[in-house]
Amino acid sequence: MNVSIRKSTLNDLPFLEKIEKSCFPEFQQSSRRSLRLSLQSPAQQVWIAEVKEKRKITPVGSLILNLYQHTLRIYSIGVLPEYQSEGIGLMLMAQVKHVAISKGFDKLSLEALSTNTKLIDWYQKAGFVITEELPNYYSDGIHAQRMILNLFDPKERNGITNIIVVDNPKKWKLEIEGLRVISSKSYLSENEFQSLKNGRIFNLSNSYRYQSIGYYVSLLASAREHRAIPNVTTIRDFRNVSIIRTIAQDIDDLLQKTLEKETQNQISFNIYFGQTIDKNYKVLGHNLYRLFETPLMHVQFNKTDRWVIQRVSPLSLDKINNEDFERIQHFAREYFSRKRFQRHRFNNYKYDLAILVNPEEKNPPSNPEALQMFKDAAKKTGFYTEFITKDDYDRLTEFDALFIRETTSVNNYTYHFSRTAYAEGLVVIDDPWSILRCSNKIFLEERMRQNKILTPQTMILTKDFIRKNGFDKLQYPMVLKQPDSAFSLGVTKVNNPDELAHSLNHLFKKSDLIIAQEFVPSEYDWRIGMLDQKPLFACKYFMAKDHWQICNWNGEQEDYFGEVETMLVEDVPEPIIKAATKAAALMGDGLYGVDLKMIDGKAYVIEVNDNPNVDAGLEDMVLKEKLYLKIMQSIYNRIEMSRNIARFVSVETDL
CATH class of the missing domain: 3.30.1490.20 (ATP-grasp fold, A domain)
Structure with a gap:
């Protein structure tokens, strides 16, 4: 049984009424008006579970969520009685957790009828606990139990240590929970910091010049696998205006727009923890901080025919005037009070993994159940995992690896995420060169032709x-x-x-x-999933109903996609496996989906895709959990391999 979960539309209103009448007693049923409001409210989300059987798509379950500031509340979750033994409720619950994690909620809440012990037991097995009884909640004499699921258990968490390193801590009067202010000499010499795990080091030393104490704070932070801000690469980038201008190309339009009304040909300002004193430069300052991640810096601009960055340089505390110092402390409090700097990680997790997702994407490469499987597999492999979105670009340096699970394109932010993550030393799937190569069919055709791989x-x-x-x-x-x-x-x-x-x-x-x-007509295309230049999974993608492609975007929604048949890799014809392996190797060693056709006993490559679909109930039908574990283990192994190479190779020639 193929089950998928999608966002609802107003066309789902009749089905939602059906769910209400078939799943809930009358006193719990929502009216048609209430359901319509849920479909239209920005403070609620409604999701529909569908089953595809013999080319027919049938809605079978629904989920209504209320979005509060810190809590995601399950307003209702229901599955048609005839489908209640198929695990669809668990899939809807996985969707709840996915929404909560991707949007940063701390906990889930719900209310359950006190007399429905079977339902309460089901929620308890999912991790919910009863926190209070709500007398007369539904009506007189009909009580409810409030149940809560904390997504992060404080008893099981071990915090990341945020440390500000300065030459003289006595001058820095800042008290924030979870933040320590120490001297640069302490960081370099004391055993506590030499053996510290999970450290994030904000280097505010008075000098970053080569072989100064400040320079060695960032250098040794990298050696200790702490997050250094600024890192040694950023410190070295400050010396070269050509590198600075190249890095800043992505924000050139913003730069010109921000400074277009300036009457002088030279201007400069300071950026303190991503903020500026002058609000006119606020957005530009934040973006410059994102590119040159340094707590305190000075930026100078010159104009001839257009504005250019003339210089970016780090600032030390002793170079900041007294008028700004109070503002800096205020900016620092705001900066370290943000949720991302209070993030915790579970014990025994060696690395941090970010999975880039787009909750609004209609046809993502992995459905919510698959994303949860990836997260579970990552946990077993040794990762602390977060689902991130495009709004988390400036958080990339918090992680050791990036796994992209939304549709990639050279022309949107997914490529920028990949490129930046790779430049920062993260392990990345999909890596930037895979996105570049696979996204262009001209490159693919030339690559296949030169290597004598058959194509139509x-x-x-x-x-x-x-x-x-x-x-x-x-x-x-x-x-x-x-x-x-x-x-x-x-x-x-x-x-x-x-x-x-x-x-x-x-x-x-x-x-x-x-x-x-x-044009080569066929009943189906082969899809061979490749990882580390080895076959990972094998499927037959059948053509969409009455169409010549596997996807028919102009058809009815239930007929968008053809059937999928998954099989053992060893059962696939040998020419298909050989051609897929050779074609994928020409793209790289990442995760790919190779599409092929078998014609007269010969395998023809149609295309090689980065970011291939891995959906629960489809591509994982043979390997099940092992599919997700294999991908997570590959990412883990890549990190381990990269850690055997000095991460500051670029500065070794100066030592």
């Missing part, structure tokens, strides 16, 4: 080629692809010259080069 007959179309050769000599039908097409989007089938001309007129507006590929 392919040619690159340009406007000049069409002008010289016309449409009539080409073979039809053919498939046209945008170079950066993904997931069956940007892919068009044309049957004659007129259709080709019409499609190219549209496609050439987006790209100067278009892929034209021989």
